[in-house]
Amino acid sequence: MHSTLIVARMEPQSAEEVAELFSAFDESDMPHRMGTRRRQLFTYRGLYFHLQDFDSDDGGERIESAKNDQRFVDISENLKPHINAYDPSTWRSPKDAMAERFYHWSAL
Template sequence: MNRTIIVARIQPDAERAVANVFAASDATSLPRDLGVRHRALYSLQDIYLHVIDFDEDPGVAMRKAVKLPGFRQISEELKPFIKPYDEQRWRTPQDAVANQFYRWSATER
């Protein structure tokens, strides 16, 4: 599995609006074009977590995404609601990706 977690800031009470933006986008071919298998959105106060499972390496998918009109459209639609976690350091979407530093999985029996 190729999972990535995007960390950002969400405007208060914007969860429904953000979910609607993604629901509309997920009804298009964009997720399939990028190899998205699963998406989950979370918030905790003003922290936004976007968990995405990809068919391929998330970095490859994100480099492909920035060239697609559908990705640029969803990015524009999210601007009123989602801001970079660290606006001083943010340059590209990759700057919002959390660094995995530990992983554990149950072994199959």
């Protein structure tokens, strides 16, 4: 399994609407198309954390291939009023907001 963590800014009062947007998105076949096994959203003091687990390491490639799907375009547009780049001067795509894992431990 492969995981990604996107870090951005979000006002805490947006959490419910953002959750509703992702809930509708995740009820479609899009998570399967992108290889998403699990999605978790967190907020902490104005920060937004989007943790996704994928079936395999090709999650990034599968997301890239899904970017042209109208549902992906729509959720990206609908999230804009709620989610802002952590560092707008360096942000060009969600990949620029991905945290880099530097340690991992598993009991498996």
